[in-house]
Amino acid sequence: xxxxxxxxxxxxxxxxxxxxxxxxxxxxxxxxxxxxxxxxxxxxxxxxxxxxxxxxxxxxxxxxxxxxxxxxxxxxxxxxxxxxxxxxxxxxxxxxxxxxxxxxxxxxxxxxxxxxxxxxxxxxxxxxxxxxxxxxxx
Numbered sequence: 001x002x003x004x005x006x007x008x009x010x011x012x013x014x015x016x017x018x019x020x021x022x023x024x025x026x027x028x029x030x031x032x033x034x035x036x037x038x039x040x041x042x043x044x045x046x047x048x049x050x051x052x053x054x055x056x057x058x059x060x061x062x063x064x065x066x067x068x069x070x071x072x073x074x075x076x077x078x079x080x081x082x083x084x085x086x087x088x089x090x091x092x093x094x095x096x097x098x099x100x101x102x103x104x105x106x107x108x109x110x111x112x113x114x115x116x117x118x119x120x121x122x123x124x125x126x127x128x129x130x131x132x133x134x135x136x137x138x
Contacts, residue, residue, distance in 0.1 A: 032058075033059070033074075
């Protein structure tokens, strides 16, 4: 049976291993909002969004940020959450280790309580067997 080989793809056809979120400058956002605000024809905003590859939620968010004032304005937000420092990672690792240790000790405590309870019952039973019964006393 003949084998089929797949031709090598050029490097630019490969998918980027770490996709990046698009970011937009303040000037770009202001320009798009100005165009959207100036649109008067039916479907003009939709055409603008398709042309720029944007979603209507972009306009909603940018308008909301613009209305919040100059303090925040249209400046890009930081993407993703901040990275933990080495100290925070070490602390989280120590907390996880200690939680595991607590879980293990709680399990051993439950086992010890069961054994102690069994020993008490056994001592009680043996105590009843060892004590003399005075059935003829009166």
